Amino acid sequence: MSLLDLTIRNVKRNFRLYSIYLFSMITGVIIQFTFSSLMYNKDIMDALQNRDNFQTGVAIASVVVFLFIIFFILYANSFFMRQRKKEFGMYLLYGLDEKQITRMVFYETLFISAISLVAGVLLGGLLSKFFGMLLMNLMQYDQAISLNFPIQSIASTAGVFFLLAIIISVQSYMMVNRVQLTELFHAKQKMEKPIRTSAVMAIIALLLLGMAFGLISSGKGSVFWQEYATSSMIAVAIGIIAGTYLFFRQFAGWLLQRISRRKTYHEGNTVLWTSSLRFQIRGNTLNLTFISLFSAAIMMLLCFVTINYKVQFEAVGRNLPNDMAFHSLDNATNGEIDDLIKSSDHGVRYHLKQEVLIASPLTDMNVAFDNPEYFTPDIQLVSEQTYNELIALRGHDQSVKLQGNEGVILSQGSDFPMPFAPGEQPGFTVKTDTETTFKLVEKKDYAYLGWASDPVASMLIKPAVFVISNEAYQSLQEHANKKSFEIYGLQDAKNAEELSKQVHAIVTQTPGAYYSSFADVYSKQIESSSLMLFASGFLALIAIFALASVIYFKQLREATDERLQYAILRKIGVENREMKSVIRKQLLFVFLPPLVLGVLHSWFIIKYYILDSVKDFPELTGMVWGIMGVYFLIYLLFYVSSTNIYYKIVNENH
Known part of the structure; x- marks a missing residue:
């Protein structure tokens, strides 16, 4: 049997596992193609007043998108490879070497990448039309966006994923090459030790978080920030980072320990969902800390650019309150400008x-x-x-x-x-x-x-x-x-760029003459703030998706490792309904804390350092809660999906 035949057989036999990986790859293609195609869309370029700035902004954002895609795909591949360690052990036992296994993985990756590229480009083309319309709507331009599949975007996306295939193969080779044969067979049998917890450290975690929230809520005008700004900033950073880490490392373990000492611990299914969580704290601490802090940063960024976008429409009017104003010149020149304005399309x-x-x-x-x-x-x-x-x-x-x-x-x-x-x-x-x-x-x-x-x-x-x-x-x-x-x-002053250029050329023939036009700034400010909002929203969606996937893939891996334990539970009479309840409670304990801490961190900073500075816009508070609501919804979808797949994995051989 050739390596190619073995590759096809592997895909057919492990279709469920491959489908998760395939979904990750298709998602990556959609993201890459959708974003890059905006830069080559002729309809969008025709509508913009500042094309160079737009292309530069999209190019910078594309680099960030690419880095997120690499992180997401490599993490998905890491999960995928860990699930197949026993399979690779069998191949090594039958005489295949690491290079042959790597070549097989490369064939699989190319095959999956080809399918992902076709499906992702087709779906990305549809989404690029939608996102193009959304971008024009943000900029308040009445421009139709046609369905478009730019050759440049297809080529760049294909190149990116061919490069990813090579990187994935290198990663796979390193994972196979550094593990001994005996470890491959027993890789899933390693059990983490429960971490030692302390009530004192659990209290310190809460005190650190409380200190950070207290300093933030004191406001910019308080003595802490007026007189001791640097010290307060350091204290807040320590409180949030160390407090979050200790919350997951100590407080969560202490809480589980307290639950296990309750008299009612053995009633219901509490003992079932808490026991495995106590062993997972050590491995989940860094992941959950990073997810909480990074998702808070993403929400703050998205809320900031949303507020900036909303405020810009009024800010331009405040900065340049006159549609057009200039230093009065001689009568002939003033008359020439007046005739030019009256003959334009702007009444x-x-x-x-x-x-x-x-x-x-x-x-x-x-x-x-x-x-x-x-x-x-x-x-x-x-x-x-x-x-x-x-x-x-x-x-x-x-x-x-x-x-x-x-x-x-x-x-x-x-x-x-x-x-x-x-x-x-x-x-x-x-x-x-x-x-x-x-x-x-x-x-x-x-x-x-x-x-x-x-x-x-x-x-x-x-x-x-x-x-x-x-x-x-x-x-x-x-x-x-x-x-x-x-x-x-x-009339229609925001679209008077051409008229402004003509009048400006006349006025500035007089050195030092004052000239001001609303249109000069409006298109630049609105296009830049719209692009910033669009790119930030796009990146935030990807980042939240990637961060939630970290929890998602880790839970799927743990579900595979715990198959034997759930098989034992089934044999001693635990019903399916009870098992579903255990899984829901166990995963809720993993998904909920980073969600709550991420929202709290971002809300305190946004409320006291952004919203309080723009009190003239009361509707912004609702927009901030809307953004956090979307964040919550994405995590809810991942939680529901994780519980369903977790249950299917532990019942796979039933």
Whole structure:
């Protein structure tokens, strides 16, 4: 019998085992092809405004996807090979050497890879259309996505899996070559020893986790983070990592030990599901610790990019509140720009010409502005009436009412916007032809003109603006330098990139002229945040799938090892229903703790360090719980699948 005949016979005889491995390989192909095909989809490329950035982002994400696929496939192969150690022992006994077994495994891998490639590309093509539509929806582009099977994606996917076949063969050779023949026959008979547990260490595990959660929930404004930020960060890291490790290493074992000492321990099936778990703690500790911490990191990343995506739509409007605004030039140039705008596809909703006074600050800019390096060095004074006129057209509830020398700072992007209480209002002195001190009554996180922009470089610098009372403005008007700005409200402003390029080219012929356009930033910000959300969601799904698979494959391996014990239980009269109950409880103890700890770690950090910073978006809390709900659902599916297959394995010879 040739190696090829032996390979085909192995596949037929162990189809159930091969089907699990085949499913892993097909999943890997689908992931790789689906993601890579987005980069070569013509419909997507036609819709994008920033193609180079998109392709760079997808290329970087593809590398991460590839690393996850390698991890997932190699772990699946490790499980697959361990299940076949006794089979390989027989081959060695019959005279085959390690190289022949490796060649046989290589043939099997190529055969499975070929099937996986065909099935995965077909399914991946359908999914790539779906994910392409999802990406366009995230970017709010009305672009139809056709069903597409790019040759480049098929070739790259085939190349990746041929490379994986070689890596798998090397891994298989190393696993076969480093184990002695006698160990191959008794590989499944090794039993781990129950770990020694301590009530003191179990309590320390809970105290470490409690300390970490307490420091996190104290919030950014607490003394721990204001005065001892580095020490607090180290304490939180130690609390979460060491606390999670000890939770699985000591607390779980201590809890099982306490259960075993209860008077009712021998009632029902408690003794059956707890006894094997006590022997598995040592081998599961690192896996469960890693899964808890890594899944928490994945959820935090996904929640962060989701919040960032949601906030971006309003953030662009806050950063560039005017659809188009520029320094008023000579009448001929202003008329040329006005004609250009009116002849475009973007109707004019309003057009204002507004005047400001230019002043030099004599007081430190830090008194009025957070991060003053992002603002112009001079101050632009706008009257209460002029400011309120524009705010009314925007429909924003940000109007002001001032008198005398009162002023309001427009510190857009401020970390701490606030009204100043009477008696605590700081003074700020500016100079026109004379020095004037304004009493600052409020610092607003709001913009009158917004960032100066560029169609290529995006945001450049923010004008520093004070709103002052009408009477103060009038008293300074005759003796100060003035500037005027043309401010336009446009229809469909987010798609006005081409118009913005044309107007920008005219305005910038005057050196130093201010220009700002909503469209310059919108497409870049939304496309980048949409791609980040899409890629992070894709990677998070893969990561959670891979991490859950770690538990899944480990439990299947333990099910194979425990076949004999369950056969004995069946012989002494334990019914199938009781065995199913034992399996469900045993696996629940393995699946549930990493789920709970992962959610707790991520929720505390997200709640107190992200959600509390975006309180203007109350709907984000529901979105975060939705993400965690999906995480829970994926683990639930793996748990149900594991219990079913576990039961089938232990009943295989029944």
